[in-house]
Amino acid sequence: MFFSDLCQFGDKIAFIENGESGDTVSGDLNNGIRHLSYAALQQEIDQFKQQLPSNRQLILLQADNTIATMLVYLACLQARHPLLLVNKQISDTHLQHLIQRYSPNWLMNGSHIQHISHNQHHFDDKLALLLSTSGSTGSPKQVALSATNLHSNASAICQTLPILGSDKTITTLAPFYSYGLSVINSHLLMGATIVLTEHSLISREFWDLFEQQQINSFAGVPYSYEMLLRLRFTQKALPHLRYFTQAGGKLSPEKVTALAQYAQQQNKQFFVMYGQTEATARMAFNADPLSKPDSIGQAIPGGEFLLHDEQGIALCTDGQAGELVYRGANIMLGYTEGKSDLATFSQLDYLLTGDLAYRDTNGDYFISGRLKRFIKPFGVRLNLDEVEVLLADNQWTAAVVGNDYKLQVGLQKSTQQPNDIPAIQQMLSQQLSLHPSVIQIAEFDMLPLTASGKRDYATLQQWFAEQ
Incomplete structure (x- = not known):
């Protein structure tokens, strides 16, 4: 040993x-x-x-x-x-x-x-x-x-x-x-x-x-x-x-x-x-x-x-x-x-x-996603990991949670230029076939992380629940 x-x-x-x-x-x-x-x-x-x-x-x-x-x-x-x-x-x-x-x-x-x-x-x-x-x-x-x-x-x-x-x-x-x-x-x-x-x-x-x-x-x-x-x-x-x-x-x-x-x-x-x-x-x-x-x-x-x-x-x-x-x-x-x-x-x-x-x-x-990282707002099945990849492909750093009623996006504030939240909401609406009212976006100075440095989805979900 x-x-x-x-x-x-x-x-x-x-x-x-x-x-x-x-x-x-x-x-x-x-x-x-x-x-x-x-x-x-x-x-x-x-x-x-x-x-x-x-x-x-x-x-x-x-x-x-x-x-x-x-x-x-x-x-x-x-x-x-x-x-x-x-x-x-x-x-x-x-x-x-x-x-x-x-x-x-x-x-x-x-x-x-x-x-x-x-x-x-x-x-x-x-x-x-x-x-x-x-x-x-x-x-x-x-x-x-x-x-x-x-x-x-x-x-x-x-x-x-x-x-x-x-x-x-x-x-x-x-x-x-x-x-x-x-x-x-x-x-x-x-x-x-x-x-x-x-x-x-x-x-x-x-x-x-x-x-x-x-x-x-x-x-x-x-x-x-x-x-x-x-x-x-x-x-x-x-x-x-x-x-x-x-x-x-x-x-x-x-x-x-x-x-x-x-x-x-x-x-x-x-x-x-x-x-x-x-x-x-x-x-x-x-x-x-x-x-x-x-x-x-x-x-x-x-x-x-x-x-x-x-x-x-x-x-x-x-x-x-x-x-x-x-x-x-x-x-x-x-x-x-x-x-x-x-x-x-x-x-x-x-x-x-x-x-x-x-x-x-x-x-x-x-790896293409997590089995449990899925939601179904209005019957539309969404892989939350794929939503994060979609945002990353557009140069946005985000952590995504949600439920069968809301897609909730925690967005990292950018040091280069302000995030255009309406534009991000519109992009997600078009790409995911969701009404904009279902998409909830909040900016964070620092996205919540676990002690291991991973995205802390539980804390993010709790934050949205308390709003």
Whole structure:
């Protein structure tokens, strides 16, 4: 397992932290930057495990990109204590809701440890980790993952991406988000170095650290790259950067092309990836996005895709759309909503992704929408994802929700020129065969986002409901 033999990498540096955390962790200090070798990391883990009980107990960790969080995470994996990983910034209300539902024995926040319950849980032997199914930090619904899930996905990613043991990557995503956690796991498996920072990807401090540490790779979600392109990322030379990845949602083909062209011109690699928390992060990769910027590519090593129709029958014809189905060792144990769900899980043979997709003659897959992202105003069936693509094709950044009475569009305010809302409403009316009165448009300085940087449709829908 990626977490079980850390000492094999000896004095190689595992983590570098930019020293902004208030937690005290041993390791070499250089101008406020902490360096922790793999050997020292294991020593810290061993010391921390002495504070943990011998019997398996549930630990709730408020996580961030710090060495303190990494110590708890790795110690729990090694000692086989199931871990509920949440945002360090979770509200007190949401935190208490999770505590009531799951009755964790320990609450940990950085180096602060609090014993809060003597509750005796019954755990499935395979249970290792609980991650939220969405960016809603208050939702009790979690994805249950095993150590095998985590390791198999880390291994597949290492076979997919050109990760070297000499590499340095940097955290751009939260560790309680499966994509961000997979970056950490895969680099630990290779004995690479991970620079831990809480700085935003679009901040000057992040890029100062990026250049100072001579970073070789980073990961981002669509929103990350939308912002970077506005900040002229493609004009940066970044001589030490070898590759970068995008997942966490669909980035427009135009923006994928711009990033792929930059990578080609600068002798770098750009990978478009696809995944879900239910598959321990990633299921597919497109290593040539310049040729097919709207494709997720093919399944990762050890994985397999199928397409099913509405009756669950396999579709074998290229170009025919159906629900994307995935098989692989990284498929979750199952869902949980409280402590009683932790006792046992049935083996899942495949994962129904909820995404609509089709396959071309080369075996590459293309996501065309979400099964549940449909509305039927006045009987007109609309795919909300396709409406977003239509707006993006006309250079409007939007998040679209709705119901069977209204199409509701959250529009990002433009920094270049004001949005012509009547014109947008008229365009949608003509293109979608809807009366303008059914189309509701509101402008936002910043579209609501989840903690993972994805569009927060639940918050947007709630906003429209309250108007």
